[in-house]
Amino acid sequence: MTAWNDTQPAVGELAVRAYECFASAVFYEVFLCCLAAFLLAFPALARDFPPQALPSKPLVLPSPALRVLPNGLKVLAIERHALPLMTLRLVVRAGAESDPATLAGAAQLAAALLTEGTPTRSARQIAETIDSIGGLVDTGAGWDESYISLSVLNDHEELAFDLLSDMALHSSFLPGEFERKRRQTLSGLEVVHDDADYVADAALRRLAFHGTAYGHPEDGTLASVRRLTPEELRTFYQTYYHPSNAILAIVGDIQTAEAFERAQKWFGSWANAAPPPMPAASPAASHEVLAIEKDDAVQTEIRIGNLGVPRDDRDYLALSIADQILGGPSENRLFKALRSHQGLTYGASSELLSYRTAGVWMVKTFTRTPETLKSVHLALEQIKRMHDRPITAEELQTAQGYLIGHLALDFEASEDVASHTVELLVYNLPLDYWNRYPEQIRALTADQVWNAAVGRLGSENNIIVLVGNLSAFEKDLKKLGPVEFVPLAKMDFDSQ
Numbered sequence: 001m002t003a004w005n006d007t008q009p010a011v012g013e014l015a016v017r018a019y020e021c022f023a024s025a026v027f028y029e030v031f032l033c034c035l036a037a038f039l040l041a042f043p044a045l046a047r048d049f050p051p052q053a054l055p056s057k058p059l060v061l062p063s064p065a066l067r068v069l070p071n072g073l074k075v076l077a078i079e080r081h082a083l084p085l086m087t088l089r090l091v092v093r094a095g096a097e098s099d100p101a102t103l104a105g106a107a108q109l110a111a112a113l114l115t116e117g118t119p120t121r122s123a124r125q126i127a128e129t130i131d132s133i134g135g136l137v138d139t140g141a142g143w144d145e146s147y148i149s150l151s152v153l154n155d156h157e158e159l160a161f162d163l164l165s166d167m168a169l170h171s172s173f174l175p176g177e178f179e180r181k182r183r184q185t186l187s188g189l190e191v192v193h194d195d196a197d198y199v200a201d202a203a204l205r206r207l208a209f210h211g212t213a214y215g216h217p218e219d220g221t222l223a224s225v226r227r228l229t230p231e232e233l234r235t236f237y238q239t240y241y242h243p244s245n246a247i248l249a250i251v252g253d254i255q256t257a258e259a260f261e262r263a264q265k266w267f268g269s270w271a272n273a274a275p276p277p278m279p280a281a282s283p284a285a286s287h288e289v290l291a292i293e294k295d296d297a298v299q300t301e302i303r304i305g306n307l308g309v310p311r312d313d314r315d316y317l318a319l320s321i322a323d324q325i326l327g328g329p330s331e332n333r334l335f336k337a338l339r340s341h342q343g344l345t346y347g348a349s350s351e352l353l354s355y356r357t358a359g360v361w362m363v364k365t366f367t368r369t370p371e372t373l374k375s376v377h378l379a380l381e382q383i384k385r386m387h388d389r390p391i392t393a394e395e396l397q398t399a400q401g402y403l404i405g406h407l408a409l410d411f412e413a414s415e416d417v418a419s420h421t422v423e424l425l426v427y428n429l430p431l432d433y434w435n436r437y438p439e440q441i442r443a444l445t446a447d448q449v450w451n452a453a454v455g456r457l458g459s460e461n462n463i464i465v466l467v468g469n470l471s472a473f474e475k476d477l478k479k480l481g482p483v484e485f486v487p488l489a490k491m492d493f494d495s496q
Contacts, residue, residue, distance in 0.1 A: 058438070059407055059408050059411075059438065060435070061411060061417075061434050061435050062078050062079060062080060062417075063078075063431070063432070063435070064076045064077065064078045064249075064421050064431055065077045065078075065256045065260075066431060067260050067263075069243065069263065069264060069267065069268055070268070071243040071244070071267075071268065071269075071270055071271070071272050072242075072243045072244030072245075072272055073243035073244070073246055073247075073248060073263070073267055073270065074246070074247045074248070074425055075247075075248045075249075075250065075259070075260060075263045075267075076247065076248070076249045076250065076251075076418075076421055076422065076425070077250045077251075077254075077256040077259035077260060078249070078250070078251045078252075078417055078418070078421060079252075079253075079254065079255065079256060080251060080252050080253065080414060080417065081253050082253075083252075083253065084153055084154045084155070084253050085151060085152070085153060085154060085252045085253060085414055086151070086152055086153075086154045086157055086160065086250070086251070086252030086253060086254050086414070087149065087150070087151040087249070087250075087251045087252055087414035087415050087417075087418050088149065088150045088151075088160055088161065088164045088248070088249070088250055088418075089147060089148075089149040089150075089248070089249040089251070089415070089418035089419065089422060090147065090148050090149075090164060090168050090246060090247070090248050090249075091145050091146070091147045091246065091247045091248075091249070091422045091426065092145065092146045092147070092240055092241050092245055092246045093144065093145060093240075093245050093246070093247070093276075093426055094107065094144075094145070094146060094239075094240035094241075094245065094276055095107050095141045095142050095143045095144050095145045095146050095218070096108065096141055096142065096143055096214075096216070096218035097143055097144060097212075097213035097214050097279040097355065097356070098213070098236075098239075098240055098276065098279070099213075099216065099220070099224075099236075100232070100236070102224065102227065103220075103224055103227060103228055103232060103236075104216040104217060104218075104219075104220040104221055104224040104225075104494070105185065105217075105218075105219050105220020105221070105224050105225045105228065106220070106228060106232065106233060106236045107141035107146050107218075107236065107240075108140070108141045108185070108218060108219050108220065109178075109181060109182065109185060109220075109225070109228060109233060110141070110146065110173075110233045110236050110237055111139045111140055111141040111146040111147065111148065112139055112140075112181050112185075113171060113173055113177060113178060113181055113233065114139050114148045114167045114168060114171045115127070115137055115139055115148070115167055116171070116172075116174065116177035116178075116181065117171070117172045117174050117177055118166050118167060118170040118171060118172055119170055119172060120166065120170070121166060123174075123177055126163070126167065129159070129163065130150070130163065133152055133153070133156045133159065134152070134153060135150060135151060135152040135156070135160070136149075136150070136151045136152075137149065137150050137151075138150075138415075141218070142218065143214060143218065143355045143356075144279075144355050144356045144426055144427070145422075145426050146240070146241075147422075148164065148167060148168055149415060149418065149419075150163060150164045151414060151415060154252060154253040154254060157254060157262065158262070161262045161263075161265070161266040162266065164266075165266040165267055165270075168241070169267070169270055171237065173230045173233050173234050173237070174230070175230050178229075178230045178233065182225060182228065185219065185220070185225050186222060186225055186226070188219070189219065189220070189221065189222050189225065190222065193222065194294070194488060196294055196297055196299075196300075196301040196366075196467040196468065197301055197366075199292060199294075199301070199467050199488065199491060200292075200301035200302070200303045200364075200465050200466075200467045201303065201364075202217050202493050203290055203292060203303070203465045203467070203491065203493075204303040204305050204360075204362060204463060204465045205217075205360075206493060207288055207290060207305065207463045207465065208305040208308075208360040208362075208463055209358055209360065212279065212357070212358050213279035214279070214355055214358050216493060217493055221493050221494040222494075223494040224494055238273070239273075239276055240276050242270070242271070242272050242273040243267065243270045243271075243272055244272050244273075244275065245275065245276060247422050247425050247426070248263055248267060249418040249419075249421055249422045250262075250263065251414045251415075251417045251418045251421070252414045278356075278357065279355075279356060279357050279358075286460070286461065286463075287459070287460050287461065287462055287463070287481055288463050288464070288481075288482075288484075289463075289464045289465075289466075289477065289480050289481050289482065289483040289484070290463075290464070290465045290466070290483075290484050290486065291466045291470045291474075291477055291483050291484065291485045291486070292465070292466065292467040292468075292470075292486050292487075292488055292491060293468075293469070293470055293471060293485060293486065293487045293488060294467055294468055294469060294488045295469055295471075296469070297369065297467070297468040297469045298368065298369060298469070299366050299367060299368050299369060299468060300366060300367055300368075300369055300372040300375075300466055300467065300468030300469075300470065301366050301465075301466070301467040301468060302363075302364070302365050302366060302367065302372070302375060302376055302379065302464075302465075302466055303362060303363065303364055303463075303464070303465040303466075304362070304363040304376075304379055304380065304383065304462055304463065304464050304465075305360050305361065305362050305363075305462070305463035305464075305465075306360070306361040306362075306363075306383070306456055306457050306458070306461050306462060306463070307359075307360070307361065307455075307456040307457075307461050308352060308353060308354055308358070308359025308360040308361045308456065309352075309354055309359045309456070310354055310355060310356060310357055310358060310359055310427075311354040311355060311356065311359070311427040311429075312356075312427050312428055312429060313354070313359070315452040315455070315456075316352075316354060317437075317440055317441060317444060318444050318448050318449045318451075318452035318453075319352055319361070319449075319452050319453065319456065320352060320403060320441075321396065321399045321400060321403065321441065321444060321449045322386065322391070322449050322450070322452060322453040323350050323351065323352040323361065324398075324399035324402060324403065325386070325391055325395045325396075325399050325449075326350045326363070326382065326383070326386050326453075327348060327349040327350025327351070327363060327364075328349070328350065328399065328402070329402060330398050330399045330401070330402030330403075331395050331398050331399055332348070332349065333382045333385070333386070334348040334349065334350060334363060334365065334379060334382050335347070335348045335349070337378050337379075337381070337382050338365055338367075338375060338378055338379065342374075342378065344367045344368075344371050344374065344375045344378070345365050345366055345367045345375065346366075347365065347366070348363075348364070348365035348379070349363075349364050349365070350362060350363045350364070351364065356426070356427060361456055361457070363379050363382075363383065365379060369468055369469050372466065372468060372470070372473060373473060373476050373477070376464065376466070376480065380459075380462065383457055383462070384457075384459070386453050386457055387453065387454055387457040387458060390446060390447070390450045391446050391449060391450050391453075392446070393446060395446075396444075396445075396446045396449060400441050400442060400444070403441050404437075404438045404441055404442070407434070407437060407438065411434075420434060421434075464480060464481075467488070470485075
């Protein structure tokens with residue numbers, strides 16, 4: 001038998017220690033369970049109690065310097081020395097709205113051919129030269145402008161000015177290059193010819209801008225592009241491409257004085273011509289319903305147009321906020337009504353299209369065929385609600401915050417800075433417009449925004465376009481107003 005040792009713990013003490021160990025283990029397990037539960041619940045708590053947002057920093061954009069060369073060319077210089085890059089963007093104040101009446105697509109095709117050869121460089125030589133210096137070139141024509149842009153590292157500045165001036169001032173419009181580009185354009189038009197989304201957009205534009213220069217597809221039509229010839233593109237070029245109708249933006253790691261010197265060196269000899277005609281002003285919209293029958297469609301494309309404004313209109317900023325509330329990314333009443341509450345679509349939005357002399361406010365969505373009328377009525381209800389009921393302070397604040405916060409993303413790259421700065425001169429806006437934009441947006445009140453919307457929205461102005469399998473709804477569609485039914489195969493965007 002083992003003798004009792006006074007140094008060993010008593011039985012009672014051992015029991016206490018055992019209990020303490022057990023209790024500690026139980027506590028530890030309970031602690032782990034609570035910790036796991038907390039971690040699982042943390043995302044929900046984070047959603048309910050998000051961290052307080054940091055105060056926004058004011059966006060300060062570099063002020064552009066403007067000089068007008070003796071030949072009338074407006075030159076904008078904007079210094080950005082953070083990266084060794086430079087962008088040249090030459091814009092002519094003539095786009096698709098300047099297409100001849102029977103030659104829609106002329107502006108787009110003329111711009112596309114600027115990089116396709118000059119008397120001293122072939123299309124291949126131009127491409128290889130730009131590729132060898134790691135440059136990026138882009139051309140195009142929208143509404144109110146055609147452009148050519150070239151971005152390079154700043155140790156290739158001289159070559160960039162040489163290339164851009166050669167392409168913009170001496171484009172050859174060679175028959176072989178013309179035919180290649182025309183075939184590409186025709187191929188693209190054939191693809192979208194029976195695309196319901198494209199047809200709906202084109203049809204709404206045709207109705208909303210009827211009687212103006214903005215009513216045709218900017219890429220042209222199959223018939224109009226087939227009519228184009230190199231000679232007609234040269235005529236278009238000679239009419240609109242001259243210095244007093246152009247703007248050159250120089251953005252990047254270059255001193256202002258040097259930018260102006262190079263502009264004078266490479267563009268100073270560009271000869272001028274008579275000023276081109278201005279596009280016609282926009283007529284007032286009137287109620288109209290166009291139903292385009294597409295027998296094989298399983299969903300309906302829906303467009304609703306209302307009065308818009310030109311880009312330089314005094315109500316443009318107020319309507320930009322109203323557009324965010326109606327169908328922009330920030331609030332989007334349309335999406336909430338059609339998607340979130342009813343599940344009728346995957347997308348619903350609105351867009352304010354504003355040009356030099358015309359504008360339209362467009363609602364855009366789509367739905368499965370049986371839900372066509374319900375979706376149209378819900379969209380019209382949201383337009384009527386915007387007309388009849390004031391916007392809330394919360395809606396105003398959210399829309400303002402989005403527009404101001406998103407501005408920085410529009411000026412990330414030199415190409416963006418050049419494009420948005422040139423836009424100011426295209427639409428006769430002040431050069432400090434973008435720096436004053438946040439304060440102007442913040443200054444608008446809910447009543448000012450609502451009053452601007454009320455002046456443009458109204459059932460008497462609604463233009464409705466539907467593209468889909470609509471034969472089953474013919475009687476019900478007539479409740480929207482007088483309806484014109486047209487088979488898709490007979491839609492003609494070529495005639496004026």
